[in-house]
Amino acid sequence: MDGAGAAYVTGFTRSTNFPTANPVQAANGGNGNRDAFILKLNPAGSALAYSTYLGGSSGDEGRDIAVDSMGSAHIVGQTFSTNFSTANPLQSINxxxxxxxxxxxxNPAGSALIYSTYLGGNGSDTGTAIAVDSFGDAFVTGDTASTNFPTKNPFQVSLGGQSDAFVSIVTSTGSALVYSTYLGGNGSDFGRGIALDASGAVVVAGSVDSTNFPTVNPLLASPAGSYDIFVSKFNTIGSALVFSTYLGGFSQDDANSVALDTVGNVYLTGRTTSTNFPVQNPIQNGLSGVGDVFVTKISEINVQPTPTPTPTPSPATVSVASATKTCIPTDAYPRIEAQPAAGPNFGAIPEQPPTQIRCTFEAEVVLDGVSGNNGPVTLTIFDGFSPGLFFDRLTASSPTLTVAGYTGNVLTFNPILLQLPPQTVLQRFRISFEYFAFLNDLAEQRIPQQNCITMRFNDAVTGRLLLERGGICADTNVLVPRLTLEKYANTTTGLPGDTLKFTVIALSGGSIFLQTLDLDAIIPNNTTLVPGSIDPPPTRVVGNRIEWRGLGPINARGALPVSYSVTIDANTPADAKLVDQAFAKATTPNFAAAGTRMINAASNKVTVMVMSVRTGVDLTLTAAPAAGCPLTIINYTAVVTNTGQVTLDRLRLSLYPGTEPVAGNPEFPIQLDPLGPGESRTITYKGQIGLKQKGTLVDIVTVVGRPVNNGIQVSELVGKVATATVRVSPPGISKITPASGPPGSSNLELKIEGLFCSGDGREFSIELRH
Known part of the structure; x- marks a missing residue:
């Protein structure tokens, strides 16, 4: 429920008429298969504020729902669909x-998805529980059997057994993982519930079948039975366990939900079948049936004992009033390696350095000693970088910060001391620094790259953690340029005097558009350029080289084609190979400075074989009738014709039927007798429209043959494909027209028009007169 008392519900439905209101998805995506649903009831429960399906063509289930402070509903679940409804996804495909x-x-109105994403790998993955913090970040748990489940800054990097629990945090926009980790041992472990404390630390609970599940400060260090409960608490950045324990008896025990109170006590509920389940101050002292519900409260393990009074003052209360991080430019290039020249008319491409990224961080920290506390506090700052993004150098800070180290893509600063001056009960401290970073290779990077600050405050005297604030992030879009060339000819063989058309397609396959393209095409020897055939017009033509300069721009993932035609010279010998080549280089905008950046070059070629004779085959397929009712017999006629100048042998005709087969048909594929130049062969067969067939039925036939001259093969195989369609006409009345007879007559004519089928599938009509 939200603060106003509105109720939010998720689950799954097989219904195609599930009640919807202002839906994001109006219909069941699986046409009666399971879809998740999300609905919001007004506080009185009298009307739907919104209700929507969410799913694809296979089974989808909503497992848990949470609402943030803005009224946005967050849902987690399981999808078997490869076309699940996604929006701004972190992971766009299964x-x-x-x-x-x-x-x-x-969004709060339920009218649009802010994001919707897959989260999983190569095994079976299920999202079971979700919680949301004050920033709108989503904390989820569930189970995974994938060996490549998406992780980030993981506590546990790999799958420990048959299945593990997982814990993942997704940012409020759904654009990135804050952290994501496996949690499990050598058996089958399942995350079932998740909760957050005031500092953002995660507590997760579930079921464990592993004998080596990670434990820290455990109540029970080893399993008591076949399936036990686990309860684990991470620190706020997910890098370590604060505590982790087994809980259970001899038989199977499962936790289904977990919650926390304001002082960090853990509350669990679930099901136990153990006769010796641990109890303390019980309302019910023993198992009453096959399985019972349990409710358990675990005191906050991290609570420090009451300190013995000493002359040393306790630290002030710490809070972070504001914290922001920015990186400029937001669009950056990685390093591009040196490349050799793409072609004879292009020079080599030198190595191009990566874009320097300038990052700044500003925070306002408040120390509150109003209760008389004014002991010193240490602040340690950590900056975690995405793979491929590298720290360069610190350029300024206030107060003075020094770098402790940069390991594992985490930049750590040496701690700084914050302390209230004497007689001061409240003071604000401004923390700021500036540094440079860069991208270091040309591999496809995740977009955007993200680097996130974590601030950790400790008691300077005892080292006790006072506050940890993370998730202060800046994004950098990685501009990965890609230029490739595709080369095509309108035929792979030709005769002297034939005209050949060549097409070159320049592809921008990266994440940034290509600003300019320089392209050279080298036409083959033994050919002559056809005047006026070059499209677009070239910059110039020098001998057998066509030059284009300054083409573009080409959008990211876009293409730019050029084409031209040549004639094969009359004296070109048979078996000559005509090689047409293309070379190109491109530039992209340099967003960090004026001008452009040169990027990788590309080349490609295509070969046409000159023949001494022309070869070819034609194939047609017709169907009669072209429409009919179920059980109608369709007569098909295929005609194979040799359109070349030599004999075709080893002819094979194959059939891929759309209608149902009929007894007495020839057996496909059919081996045909040789066909001389200009000769044809006709093959007939029958098909029948099946009782359950609908729409348009397509029969496909193919033919392949070998061109020979005096028994010697003279070229590559030739082939052709042909299709014929038949429309299935469902029977029924389409029109009834009454008409009166001649003047003074009492006759009434009734004309019924439509399609009617007899037992053998024939069509007929009915006309009634009275």
Whole structure:
């Protein structure tokens, strides 16, 4: 429920008429298969504020729902669909396994998806529980059997057994993972519930079948039975466990939900079948049936004992009033390696350095000693970088910061001391620094790259953690340029005097548009350029080289084609190979400075074989009738014709039927007798429209043959494809027209028009007169 008392519900439905209101998805995506649903009831429960399907063509289930302070609903669940409804996804496609977890966020009105994403790998993955913090970040848990489940800054880097629990945090926009980790041992472990404390630390609970599940400060260090409960608490950045324990008895025990109170006590509920389940101050002292519900409260393990009074003052209360991070430019290039010249008319491309990225951080920290506390506090700042993004150098800071180290893509600053002056009960401290970073290779990077600050405050005397604030992030879009060439000819063989058309397609396959393109085409020897055939017009033609300069721009993932035609010279010998070549280089905008950057070059070629004779085959397929009712017999006629100048042998005709087969047909594929130049062969067969067939039925035939002269093959195989369609006409009345007879007559004519089928599938009409 939200603060106003509105109720939010998720689950799944097989219904095609599930009640919807202002839906993001109006219909069941699986046409009666399971779809998740999300609905919001007004506080009185009298009307739907919104209600929508969410899913694809296979089974999808909503498992849990949470609402943030803005009224946006966050949903987690499981999808078996390869076309699940996504929006601004962190992971746009199924991870390759049988199912994935999904996470989705609706805007407060329920009218649009802020994001919707897959989360999974090559095994079975399920999202089970979700919680949301004050920033709108989503914390999810579930189980994964994938060996490549998406991780980031993981506590546990790989799958420990048959299945593991997972814990993942997704930013409020759904654009990045804050962290994501496996959690499990050598058996089957499942995350079932998740909760957050005031500092943003995660507590997760579930079921464990592993004998080596990670434990820290455990109540029970080893399993008591076949399936036990686990309860684990991470620190706020997910890098370590604060505590982790087994809980259970001899038999199977499962936790289904977890919650925290304001002082960090953990509350669990679920099901136990153990007769010796641990109890303390119980309302019910023993198992009453096959399985019972349990409710358990675990005191906050991290609570420090009451300190013995000493002359040393306790630290002030710490809070972060504001914290922001920016990186400029927001669009950056990685390093581009040196490349050799693409062609004879282009020079080599030198190495191009990466874009320097300038990042700044500003925060306002408040120390509150109003209760008399004014002991010193240490602040340690960590900056975590995405793979491929590298720290360069610190240029300024206030107060003075020094770098402790840069390991594992985490930049750590040496701690600084914050302390209230004497007689001061409240003071604000401004923390700022500036540094440079860069991208270091040309591999496709995740877009955007993200680097995130974590601020950790400790008691300077005892080292006790006072506050940890993370998720202060800046994004950098990685501009990865890609230039490739594709080369095509309108035929692979030709005769002297034939005209050949060549097409070159320049492809921008990266994440940034190509600003300019320089392209050279080298036409083959033994050919002559056809005047006026060059499109677009070239910059110039020098001998057998066509030059284009300054073509473009080409959008990211876009293409730019050029084409030209040549005639094969009359004296070109048979078996000559005509090689047409193309070379290109391109530039992209340099967003960090004026001018452009040169990027990788590309080349390609295509070969046409000159023949001494022309070869070819034609194939047609007709169907009669072209429409009919179920059980109608269709007569098909295929005609194969040799359109070349030599004999075709080893002819094979294959059939891919759309209608149902009929007894007495020839057996396909059919081996045909040789065909001389200009000769044809006719083959007939029958098909029948099936009782359950609908729409348009397509029969496909193919023919392949070998051109020979005096028994010697003279060219590559030739072939052709032909199709014929038949429309299935469902029977029924389309029109009834009453008409009166001649003047003074009492006759009434009734004309019924439509399609009617007899038992053998024939069509007929009915006309009634009275």
């Amino acid at each position: 991870g390759g396994g049988s199912s994935d977890a999904f996470i989705a966020k609706l």
